[in-house]
Amino acid sequence: MDLKFFSKPPLADFVREGLRPDAGLIFRQLFDTSGSSTYTYLLGDPVSKEAVLIDPLKEMVDRDLAVVNDLGLKLKYAINTHCHADHITGSGDLKAKVTGLQSVIAESSGARADVHIKHGDVISFGADSNVINLEVRATPGHTDGCVSYVCDNMVFTGDALLIRGCGRTDFQGGSSEKLYDSVRTQLFELPDETLVYPAHDYKGRMVSTIGEEKELNPRLGLKKTKEEFVEIMSNLNLAYPKKIDESLPANLKCGIDD
Amino acid sequence: MDLKFFSKPPLADFVREGLRPDAGLIFRQLFDTSGSSTYTYLLGDPVSKEAVLIDPLKEMVDRDLAVVNDLGLKLKYAINTHCHADHITGSGDLKAKVTGLQSVIAESSGARADVHIKHGDVISFGADSNVINLEVRATPGHTDGCVSYVCDNMVFTGDALLIRGCGRTDFQGGSSEKLYDSVRTQLFELPDETLVYPAHDYKGRMVSTIGEEKELNPRLGLKKTKEEFVEIMSNLNLAYPKKIDESLPANLKCGIDD
Numbered sequence: 270m271d272l273k274f275f276s277k278p279p280l281a282d283f284v285r286e287g288l289r290p291d292a293g294l295i296f297r298q299l300f301d302t303s304g305s306s307t308y309t310y311l312l313g314d315p316v317s318k319e320a321v322l323i324d325p326l327k328e329m330v331d332r333d334l335a336v337v338n339d340l341g342l343k344l345k346y347a348i349n350t351h352c353h354a355d356h357i358t359g360s361g362d363l364k365a366k367v368t369g370l371q372s373v374i375a376e377s378s379g380a381r382a383d384v385h386i387k388h389g390d391v392i393s394f395g396a397d398s399n400v401i402n403l404e405v406r407a408t409p410g411h412t413d414g415c416v417s418y419v420c421d422n423m424v425f426t427g428d429a430l431l432i433r434g435c436g437r438t439d440f441q442g443g444s445s446e447k448l449y450d451s452v453r454t455q456l457f458e459l460p461d462e463t464l465v466y467p468a469h470d471y472k473g474r475m476v477s478t479i480g481e482e483k484e485l486n487p488r489l490g491l492k493k494t495k496e497e498f499v500e501i502m503s504n505l506n507l508a509y510p511k512k513i514d515e516s517l518p519a520n521l522k523c524g525i526d527d
Numbered sequence: 528m529d530l531k532f533f534s535k536p537p538l539a540d541f542v543r544e545g546l547r548p549d550a551g552l553i554f555r556q557l558f559d560t561s562g563s564s565t566y567t568y569l570l571g572d573p574v575s576k577e578a579v580l581i582d583p584l585k586e587m588v589d590r591d592l593a594v595v596n597d598l599g600l601k602l603k604y605a606i607n608t609h610c611h612a613d614h615i616t617g618s619g620d621l622k623a624k625v626t627g628l629q630s631v632i633a634e635s636s637g638a639r640a641d642v643h644i645k646h647g648d649v650i651s652f653g654a655d656s657n658v659i660n661l662e663v664r665a666t667p668g669h670t671d672g673c674v675s676y677v678c679d680n681m682v683f684t685g686d687a688l689l690i691r692g693c694g695r696t697d698f699q700g701g702s703s704e705k706l707y708d709s710v711r712t713q714l715f716e717l718p719d720e721t722l723v724y725p726a727h728d729y730k731g732r733m734v735s736t737i738g739e740e741k742e743l744n745p746r747l748g749l750k751k752t753k754e755e756f757v758e759i760m761s762n763l764n765l766a767y768p769k770k771i772d773e774s775l776p777a778n779l780k781c782g783i784d785d
């Protein structure tokens with residue numbers, strides 16, 4: 270891989286740390302031990318202590334809050350990549366437990382939330398001296414309301430791009446054609462060394478890179494045409510998700526019981 | 528809290544590569560999806576492509592080799608932190624599948640291996656221009672043959688120090704007194720920012736720091752005396768490990784069926 274570090278947008282935390290010991294990015298990846306193999310991501314600003322969670326799960330809220338508290342952080346946003354069909358979002362429980370916390374999801378998801386975002390928006394948190402930005406990129410196809418979040422040298426892809434795979438496209442307004450275009454135009458345009466942090470992995474892998482997925486993703490890699498991808502996706506014959514009947518209605522309401 | 532929790536995404540390698548295109552460290556943390564909640568670590572040199580696995584599992588060898596091959600790496604060592612009682616090491620299967628691979632474990636473990644290491648040894652791999660060193664620190668107490676490996680700003684602690692916990696001390700030559708001394712003299716002497724990568728976590732947490740564990744470990748934190756720790760450990764009333772009767776004899780032979 271021919272890395273072009275200096276063409277990358279903002280400085281990676283590793284470098285920022287070295288240059289500014291008072292700044293940086295607190296980052297923790299957390300795995301769901303309750304069964305859905307979901308990853309939740311904690312990002313925090315060490316200066317102001319403001320933090321966000323990406324794709325928290327209802328079942329893991331207490332674990333997440335323990336990590337947040339241990340690190341002395343204050344949660345500002347519970348951010349969802351999309352309206353999940355396999356688990357209930359932790360947004361509702363987090364709102365009940367953390368005063369002032371706001372839930373975030375794409376407008377196009379059709380789900381209820383405190384903040385609705387769309388392509389091109391930037392979610393910011395942290396101190397003025399150490400603002401952390403999440404750039405919103407619309408990546409529909411798994412669902413019509415899927416977005417990815419770019420932060421420094423990382424991208425949180427939800428179910429749009431998984432490690433050597435991708436989310437299914439056969440319900441929730443899914444479209445293989447749209448997913449192919451999303452991945453090609455929104456994700457594969459990122460620098461090769463961008464770290465890919467997905468919403469799931471079922472083999473215990475935790476991270477990939479855009480370069481790897483371009484080369485190695487068996488469904489969506491650069492060698493695959495859109496026609497091949499559509500064909501692959503139409504032959505998956507996946508089972509109906511176990512928790513969809515409870516998850517979808519709950520997630521459309523931000524995980525809050527009325 | 529004044530500690531610097533600069534935990535960053537584990538791939539410092541890409542940034543380092545960017546800064547020094549001839550150097551860096553490839554790093555992947557991998558989670559056991561077969562039930563033991565074990566973490567396996569892949570460390571590789573991007574120059575020579577030499578790599579090692581720390582604590583591979585028999586059940587996950589094919590997954591591990593796929594990651595290794597995807598990244599274009601060649602495995603030199605399968606390194607164990609100790610003789611595990613909860614799963615069978617992948618060392619034997621890896622030796623059968625990877626020509627020239629050598630298994631590594633502490634001499635004090637009493638287990639068979641190609642290379643026996645002891646406190647103060649350094650395991651080296653990688654190109655002359657980018658040597659990667661694992662410094663061996665004896666950290667007995669969970670078992671009498673436990674070691675930790677220090678590499679750059681990371682320490683692989685096996686079951687000696689877990690996130691907010693530690694391994695049990697009630698069999699395999701375990702000793703609460705020894706474990707307390709090991710953690711205090713060998714691990715807590717590392718810089719606070721050192722990333723702690725344990726052999727397990729049962730709550731889906733993936734990394735901690737020495738600073739956090741000094742302040743927050745409920746068994747072994749700085750506020751606990753040795754007497755308090757011994758008392759805590761003697762009252763755990765843990766069940767007999769499910770897989771110990773198959774794991775221990777196998778692991779004493781490096782996971783190889785005679």
Ligand SMILES: [Fe+2]
Nearest residue numbers: 353354428436
């Ligand atoms: Fe999904």
Ligand SMILES: [Fe+2]
Nearest residue numbers: 611612686694
């Ligand atoms: Fe152990």
